[in-house]
Amino acid sequence: MRLTASLFAIALVSGCATPPPADDKEAVAEWEQVNDPLEPMNRAVFEFNTAIDKALIKPIATGYREVVPAYGRERVRDALNNLRSPIILANDILQGEPDRAMQTLMRFAFNTGFGIGGLFDVASPGGIPYHDEDFGQTFAVWGVGEGPYLVLPILGPSNPRDTSGLAVEWLSDPFNLWMDNTGRDWVVWTRTGVAGIDKRESLLDTLDEVEKSSLDYYAAVRSLYRQRRAADVKNGGGNGENSPNLNLSAVEPPAASGN
């Protein structure tokens, strides 16, 4: 409660970024490309997240990596991935991807059965590789724009579209609903916690690298998040000409400008 109140206060104090004057066309183009009108607030939340991460989340993820051998962490990840199957299947279907939906369904059947409740991903070596999907990506496929960049407390980089997707997922996950309805909500919290640690562990090296080599960690993460999401939406296909805002050549400086 206190946390929410102080975050709200930060948001009020820091407010919005000031857009450049309309007659400076290139600055306006850059402003639109960066897509971060709430930057002061986002930076404050990012700083808060970084502090929590350094003090708590990252040490836990590092400890998890050191204590649990790779074999054990693989079992955890395989089980978490398998639990996501219903959500992934729903999104495969909602995106009109019957082949991928079939893959998800087969994986769920094989891994839950032969893989002892999902602990072993037997489908991947058998030729049906894992893929992830979420409601944020489905909304994107339906033509919903990402909206302004948004840093969520604890959860990190997002945007209104992906945040809505996350909310839908929380409300609709069949496994969580089942646990909730049978009075075992501790299972839901355990799953969420373990998934968070697994995710942070998988990002340990990448984020360390980005932080070490960047001049502005916030801006680097913002750009990387938006590009990665755009690539996820396209399921890794295409040649990278995803959205005009993220296209390198579209924003190349004009040959000559009259200033």
Add this chain to the structure above:
Amino acid sequence: MLSRRSLIGLVAAVVSTFAVSLPARAEMETEARAFIQKLADTAMNNVAVKGISNEDRANRFRTLFVDTFDLPEIGKLVLARHWRVATPEQQQEFLRLFEDIQVYTWTRRFKDYSGETLEILGVQPESGGDFLVDSRMLREKLEPIAVSWRVRREGDVFKVLDIKVEGASMALTHRSEYGSVIQSAGGRVDGLLQALRKKVAQLRAETLAAAN
């Protein structure tokens, strides 16, 4: 209305363009693939080897980097609109510092590489006559990483313009990041150069001081 003669001329022109360009393009794609393969082989056999000093590794990487990447063009892509307001001296200093950042960052990364191999998946045309060489970095016991190389033919050699890692363009990320630094320095390119100098000094010290 097109006259009959000009229509035939047009069709002939289109046909001949394709007749010439298709084999030429296929050849270019083969060359682009060979170029990236050679780059990856050199990086693994020459830069990522064990038992050399950090300084030696940094020098080896710098040689490869300057040789195979079009730094001035990357500088323009990364600085975008700020490139044109920068003085020639600022542009030159930016290129030097940018090169140093890459050298010390990658020297450290290459030191830890072991058993990675690059598998080239295919080549596709990119806008502006460039090519995108899709590949993936295969790692021991870890998920492969998707890496796409944007390459351009310059005269009779190829140069790398950008690398996309899991869909994220390095040039675009740097542009966003450096633009943000310039903005917080009141729009001055000098503010970026100052921050870069500091970063280079820090990375250089860390990389060279690390155990060989």
